[in-house]
Amino acid sequence: MSADWSPSPFLKASAALHAGAAVGALAVPSLWPWALGAVVANHALITTAGLLPRSTLLGPNLTRLPAASQGRREVALTIDDGPDPQVTPAVLDLLDAAQAKATFFCIGWRARQHPALCREIVARGHRVENHGDSHSNAFSLFGPGRIKADIAAAQATLSDITGQAPMFFRPTAGLRNPFLDPVLAQLGLRLAAWTRRPYDTRDGRPQQVLRRLTRDLGPGDILLMHDGHAALTPEGQPVILATLPILLQTLRAQALQAVTLQQSLQ
Numbered sequence: 001m002s003a004d005w006s007p008s009p010f011l012k013a014s015a016a017l018h019a020g021a022a023v024g025a026l027a028v029p030s031l032w033p034w035a036l037g038a039v040v041a042n043h044a045l046i047t048t049a050g051l052l053p054r055s056t057l058l059g060p061n062l063t064r065l066p067a068a069s070q071g072r073r074e075v076a077l078t079i080d081d082g083p084d085p086q087v088t089p090a091v092l093d094l095l096d097a098a099q100a101k102a103t104f105f106c107i108g109w110r111a112r113q114h115p116a117l118c119r120e121i122v123a124r125g126h127r128v129e130n131h132g133d134s135h136s137n138a139f140s141l142f143g144p145g146r147i148k149a150d151i152a153a154a155q156a157t158l159s160d161i162t163g164q165a166p167m168f169f170r171p172t173a174g175l176r177n178p179f180l181d182p183v184l185a186q187l188g189l190r191l192a193a194w195t196r197r198p199y200d201t202r203d204g205r206p207q208q209v210l211r212r213l214t215r216d217l218g219p220g221d222i223l224l225m226h227d228g229h230a231a232l233t234p235e236g237q238p239v240i241l242a243t244l245p246i247l248l249q250t251l252r253a254q255a256l257q258a259v260t261l262q263q264s265l266q
Contacts, residue, residue, distance in 0.1 A: 059181030069118025081228025
């Protein structure tokens, strides 16, 4: 556990509840059913918090850009699950054409397969951030040792390939458990979620994906998209390639500037 890490108020309260339940049940044995019920209810809350990607109950979680960034009318495009050699190059071309910057949350094993593509992302002025090494669907069930090993492996891979150490981490589907926050503190990473999620790995309908991204769109929003595992449109095109040009036009029409997460902190 990092010396710089401090549990969230919710986790501190959970620990106090566990201690109080144990002391109460020992002091007054007849209270043990109530103590057990309180502990079970608390565990249910902890589990629920881990299933809510935008929750801050388990620790700090970036879900909107800072106030200064909002004042500059900035938004963040975050693109997950790459790099994908069939999709990412086209995404980069679209971003270049719009003079927009994006944050690519890359998977470690995919980066090792396509290192040149990761370097191309950085060379074009974007950022590569940490999306775990395995991108396991069971990530939220990992213990602390396995969580650290998975994130650290991706951190080493992405740092070595790009020459830039990632600053942010995003777990698979945003799901996590209480072990993640202290691991991120040890590794010097920040958890980043999103403001708007289009479900573009499951829904290939461009209009629906765009509606979820642009409804009430405003400064400070963090938008989630996927170059890897992208759903296909009815015509067989990755939905990000069908929607990103229109999204970028919408940003320009609303005088919103797409920046990386790192740039938003400046």
